[in-house]
């Protein structure tokens with residue numbers, strides 16, 4: 001059907017900026033704002049919900065929430081140390097919350113009074129972060145919440161003319177802020193929109209189309225997530241003709257696609273994930289701190305996403321004083337050490353067409369060389385894996401990354417067995433899989 005505000009292309013982008021984003025595979029998400037100060041606790045009580053939702057869940061009066069800006073002293077904020085954590089993680093890009101749902105801005109915006117300029121330090125957090133991350137060759141993307149609990153013209157729904165007039169003012173405000181971000185930080189590589197699920201936004205697909213057009217006009221090559229977009233009929237992420245809007249699908253929040261669902265690999269996509277079970281902002285309570293993910297689970301998720309052609313964005317919630325949480329830094333280091341040895345199977349890799357989902361981990365394929373890797377993140381209790389190659393191939397060699405040639409045993413045409421032994425304290429094993437065409441392929445799969 002004819003759409004004015006539907007997808008702007010039918011096929012994935014193949015320009016250099018998109019290929020760069022696609023090849024990153026591992027990103028660092030950062031949720032930081034006033035919510036990091038109470039860190040999930042209000043009036044002495046832990047609120048067992050995402051820390052960035054505290055003002056809503058604890059029904060904090062607006063003035064008391066705004067007063068937190070006076071305590072946002074950045075006493076221990078050091079953009080260099082944050083960027084060092086991204087290097088330790090092995091992240092190739094970082095996405096920072098410029099404004100979350102509470103409306104507080106990490107840059108001195110000219111369009112509101114609720115921003116860093118009106119805090120004790122007055123520091124331009126975004127400017128310091130862009131400089132520190134780009135000095136290390138790490139691309140910076142901006143998260144921006146369209147949903148804004150504080151702005152008087154925000155509306156969840158549009159019931160009457162007054163609502164429409166107010167929300168039009170709000171959309172104008174948000175557009176001006178986005179123009180301001182593009183103007184102030186022109187090296188930014190992408191925008192990650194959130195808070196676009198309400199009826200008010202879905203009824204204004206034109207505005208979401210205009211935002212994407214404006215950003216791409218001002219910042220050639222910039223990458224925009226599908227979550228921004230609604231089409232003429234209010235369809236989100238994918239338009240009413242089934243085409244992806246924006247440059248990559250961004251619906252996977254704290255969840256991943258089924259590892260055998262190869263249909264996912266047809267599009268660019270990204271999954272974002274918390275380290276605690278369910279808080280993006282730093283939450284000090286045992287409700288969150290007792291649920292931190294194991295580094296090898298993070299590695300499994302990274303390989304899972306890569307195997308289906310997606311990026312993995314791991315979230316960090318710095319504390320109210322600006323310091324990174326030590327437990328999260330430790331996880332970053334362990335994952336980064338694994339990537340330092342095995343990143344060959346992740347960075348610049350994607351879906352291995354023809355290689356069935358093996359169950360004990362994932363196959364990935366280097367998008368440039370075609371080299372295939374077996375990432376064993378779920379070793380069977382037997383301590384050995386069956387390596388089933390696409391029909392007609394035989395296994396010429398296995399190379400354990402970080403080590404060297406590795407033995408295997410033939411079981412049948414295109415089926416081999418690899419003895420792993422027990423778990424390795426270096427984490428999930430990765431094998432480079434070298435194959436050649438079978439001299440006499442079996443006429444058909446065995447019964």
Ligand SMILES: C[C@@H]1N[C@@H](c2cn(-c3ccccc3)nn2)[C@H](O)[C@@H]1O
Nearest residue numbers: 031050052053100194195253272280
């Ligand atoms: C990327 C993540 N998206 C934000 C979010 C999630 N949600 C939400 C709302 C209703 C149900 C489930 C999730 N609302 N806002 C989270 O606060 C975080 O920023």
